Amino acid sequence: MVIWKRKEALDRPLKQEAVVPADDYGSLRREYAALAPRYNIRWQSYIAASVRETLKRAHIRSHDRVLDVGCGTGELLKAISFAVPEARLAGIDVSLEMLKIARSKSSGSVDMREGCAEALPFEDGVCDVVVSSSAFHFFRYPAAALTEMHRVLRVGGRIVLTDWCSDYPACRLYDLILRLFSPGHFRAYNSKKISQLIYSEGFSEINIERYKISWLWGMMTVTAKKAPAATTAQIPPRYHLGKQKP
Numbered sequence: 001m002v003i004w005k006r007k008e009a010l011d012r013p014l015k016q017e018a019v020v021p022a023d024d025y026g027s028l029r030r031e032y033a034a035l036a037p038r039y040n041i042r043w044q045s046y047i048a049a050s051v052r053e054t055l056k057r058a059h060i061r062s063h064d065r066v067l068d069v070g071c072g073t074g075e076l077l078k079a080i081s082f083a084v085p086e087a088r089l090a091g092i093d094v095s096l097e098m099l100k101i102a103r104s105k106s107s108g109s110v111d112m113r114e115g116c117a118e119a120l121p122f123e124d125g126v127c128d129v130v131v132s133s134s135a136f137h138f139f140r141y142p143a144a145a146l147t148e149m150h151r152v153l154r155v156g157g158r159i160v161l162t163d164w165c166s167d168y169p170a171c172r173l174y175d176l177i178l179r180l181f182s183p184g185h186f187r188a189y190n191s192k193k194i195s196q197l198i199y200s201e202g203f204s205e206i207n208i209e210r211y212k213i214s215w216l217w218g219m220m221t222v223t224a225k226k227a228p229a230a231t232t233a234q235i236p237p238r239y240h241l242g243k244q245k246p
């Protein structure tokens with residue numbers, strides 16, 4: 001079965017397109033168009049650490065269909081394809097310039113599409129795992145992005161989201177500064193807020209691990225499962241916080 005039908009998926013009207021005005025991501029696109037050629041060098045150690053920590057917690061199995069939302073220059077996809085060569089990979093990003101770099105690294109077997117987290121150009125239930133690293137704090141409509149991740153997952157499929165964690169004071173401060181001075185930035189979340197968001201989008205078995213990758217960067221990786229529709233409402237919002245305290 002062909003799961004990533006590029007043409008078909010791109011031809012059909014995108015779900016929720018109307019709630020994401022095109023210019024909502026104008027400043028972010030401009031920011032990443034300028035940054036793309038330098039992104040991997042400028043953020044080298046941050047990317048290496050965040051990708052390593054995400055991969056460690058993603059537990060990708062061979063033949064899993066994995067979608068990376070906000071894949072940027074494709075470093076996480078590259079790491080997954082190295083660790084699990086049989087996994088079937090796709091990535092989306094709003095920045096064409098970032099995607100161009102991601103495409104130049106992939107053998108062509110990775111389905112890379114321009115698109116928004118809030119309107120994923122994929123059919124329902126075609127993913128086993130949706131991953132995202134250092135992108136969630138840009139999403140203007142986080143609930144819509146989670147609804148879309150939930151939609152494209154099969155029942156029993158998982159999300160694995162790594163992002164800044166504003167439980168850590170340094171991240172809280174950095175988030176505030178960026179909200180004031182960086183138009184592309186939206187907001188970082190603390191562990192409580194993100195678990196509430198994820199629970200209210202119908203995920204279960206929410207698990208959050210917090211950790212630091214440097215003196216500045218306090219991160220969290222959130223994993224959660226798409227439960228069968230009938231059981232979702234009955235499962236209370238239990239989530240487990242990793243041992244490392246901020």
Ligand SMILES: C[S@@+](CC[C@H](N)C(=O)[O-])C[C@H]1O[C@@H](n2cnc3c(N)ncnc32)[C@H](O)[C@@H]1O
Nearest residue numbers: 070071072093094095098116117133134135138
């Ligand atoms: C900090 S980079 C992270 C890239 C990559 N995931 C990594 O770990 O290196 C954030 C990426 O998210 C993308 N992005 C931000 N908002 C997005 C959205 N709503 N939909 C899709 N991509 C988005 C940006 O264009 C950018 O490439």
